[in-house]
Every structure is written in C-alpha cells, then in structure tokens.
Amino acid sequence: MSEQEQKIDETLTRGVAEVIEGEHLKKRLLGGEKLRVKFGIDPTSPSIHLGRAVSLLKLRDFQELGCEIVFIVGDFTGTIGDTSDKESERPMLDAETVQRNMETYTIQAAKILDFAGVEVRFNAEWLARLDYKEILGQAEAFSLHDFISRENIKKRLDSGKRVSLRELLYPLMQGHDSVVVKSDVEIGGSDQWFNLLAGRKLQERAGQAPQDILTTDLILGTDGRKMSSSWGNTINILDEPNDMFGKVMSLPDTLLESYFIHCTRIPMERVKEFLKADNPRDAKLRLAHEIVSLYHGAKEAADAEAYFIDNFSKGKIPNDIPELAVGYEGDTRKFESLESFIVRIGFAASKSDARRKIEQGGVSLDGEKVAAEGFIFDKEAHDGKVLKVGKKDFARIVF
C-alpha cells in the first residue's frame, strides 16, 4: 500500500462514523482529484468546542490530501436553528447574536485549518434570496414521512412536544448550500445525517452528481454525556491553556482512547502504546499536552502541564494568581465584607452563595479555613494573603 493510499484510508476511517459512497469517494481521492469538500457550521454559540473540532480535523485531513475546502458559515441557518442534535425545539437566534458569534468562528477554525486556500461562504448570500416558488420545488423532493421518521423528531412527537414546520425546513437549507457550492463531499457530525442526505437529494434534483458524505463520530463531554454547549460540558478551542489542560485531565478515564482518536492526530500505533504502557493519568497528561499544543502551541502546552502538576498534583497554590484589591464599604473607611468581596470578584453568584461557601468550609486564606462568623478584613493581618474559594478560584488580596 502506498503512503498516499494509507493516508486516504486513515482519512476515511479515523474518527469516522459512516461514509457514503465509500468506494466512490476513495476512488476519486486515489485518482488525485481536487474535490470540493464542504463543511458548514452555524454560529449558534460564541465558541467552537472539541466535538465540532472533530469535523474540522477531518477537514484538515482532506485539505492535506489536496482537496479544496468550502467552509460555510451559517449566518442564515444559524438564525433558524437546526434540531438535529437537540431533543427540544431550538429557538431562533437573533441576527445580532449570530453576527457576534460569527466573527470569532473563522478565527477559531483557523487554529485547525489552513485558511489560506479555504473558500469561506456565508449562506445568507443565497438563502436570504430564495423565493417561495423555489422553496416549494425543493420541498417537493421530500415527504413528510422522511421527516417524522427521524429519531429525535419522532421522539418529540411521541412525547407530545412541539415540532415547528420551520425546523423541518432546515435540512432543505443545508442541502441547498450543497447545490450552490457544488460540493463533491460534505463532512458533518453523525447527527447531521439527515441534513447531509438532503444535500444529495437536492443536488440530484438540480442535475448535479450527488455529493459523497462522511460523518464523524460525536464525542462525549467532560461529564461523560454528549458534548453540547447547552450542558456546559464542553472543552472549547478558545479555552485558556491551563483551563483546557485541566478540563482534559478531568475527563473520565474511559474516554481516553476516543479523545486520542478524535481530537489528535497522533499515529494510532503510538496511541496504543500509550494506553498500554502508561497508567491512565500519564496517558491523560500526554493527551492534554497534545490537545493544548494543537490549539496554543508546544510552549504553552508545556507550561500548562507544569502548571497542572505543580498546582494540582502537588497541591500548591498557583503562582500567577490575580491580585485583587479589597474595597471599602460604600464611601466609608470600613473595608467591605468578605462576602461582598467574593461576589464582586466573581467567585460567588450572590452574597448568599458566598456565605454558603464560607459556611461549608470552601473559603480559605493562606490555607486556613475562614470561620463562618466574625471575619473582618484587616490590612495588617491579611495583606498579600491568598484567598481560595472552592476548588479552583484563587486571588491574592491586597489593600
């Protein structure tokens, strides 16, 4: 097997859920065709997480094979809302939010893809202009049965939840994107299956050869459930190095292999070695290092690793914690209360919350727990001490 063929094989299998039509696609790649590979992403949240990055990495694989990448930002579809990965109706986002999110998307994606040769398109360019007649034509290609047999639509129907007609139109829009950009291949998460197929259907209707489809696996989040922005279990590619490192370290051990496969491009033989030879913690350190280095560079990754080992494995206090000044209560010369301080610096949601944390022994000064009652800031005694709230919030207090 030639090196190129091996690479193609890996591209079509690593982290891949399904490919249609596999043989067809492989043949074209082997033939060295410069395929147009489409990937669309809706700017529904301000950050891209590792789950989405699985597809982006896959896109990079194709890029490395010499394919042409068409990156579609769903500025239009983003306002409509895809329900593929949702168990409930997704609200329509206002254009402003979408716009705001959109601005950061290409920057984020550029951490993985080489954007020099990428064709970036915004789908409002064509979707905002379709007329009813054209939409009807597209709608004719689908039957109601196609839609209601989709698993999560069916689930909602069965449980008496609302399904709006608008949502059903979503696949048409994504499919139409394929027609417009004349894609040869489209990549998406496996939850995108239906939408991807819609592209094939509409392309055929438009007299084009239907695109091949490659779906990537969905990965699980830090809590072992599906990674989803709405569950707060994501690792975002814009996360700070230390934060990102920590999040990876907090993954359940059972997800190690999956993350190596989906979120890195370390050769599989080496991954197997790691998993066999190391204890899970060490393998996880490698994983964290690799992931951070992918998004922030090798140096940052090394720093984050050192930081992690120092601060968490050895239980030391971080050395680059923020210095925060204790303020006064109103315009008096009395120092503010500890509760107010904790709330003001964002370590607790409310004074009640702060009080609770203190009562539960979650607040300490230089390692000494603060008693629930009677704490008063004292410049002499407290200046420069390290305040710790909960597990991970530190601040050096100054006056």
Next chain:
RNA sequence: GGGUAGGUGGUGGAGUGGUCUAUCACAUCUGACUGUAAAUCAGACGACUUCGGUCUUCGGGGGUUCGAAUCCCUCCCUACCCA
C-alpha cells in the same frame, strides 16, 4: 372553528386555599477520599440581612379571600382529539 388536558425553580416532574421557598430526581456547588478521574459518602442549592428576620417566586395581567402555585376573570402559549 369546536372539544379536552396542560403551562411550577437550570431540567424533568410532585403539589390543587393556610404547616409552600414549594416533595422528589437529575444537573450544579461545597467538604471528605483521590489522579481537579470514576465511584462513594456528607452537606448545600431564590435574594437581602444588624442572623432576629425581611422581601421575591409557581405563563402575563386583574380579582375573590384574613390568607392563593392552588378559586374566579382575562390574555398569551403548548399538546391531543374532532372538523
């Protein structure tokens, strides 16, 4: 258009005149144990507080009542059935 059942805290889902800041589960937070893992255990989980309390919450608005998540009116929203 008609009928029926509903809308409760981040989520699911109890509660049908006072004992309701509202059972319970999940999520979350704190502590213990650890590898910031998993599992487990303990506790917390509206806001403010001089820690005695005070104020706000059960789709929106209005009303009845000493007292309403609970009753009435009205508006908005959802599902199911019929047309």
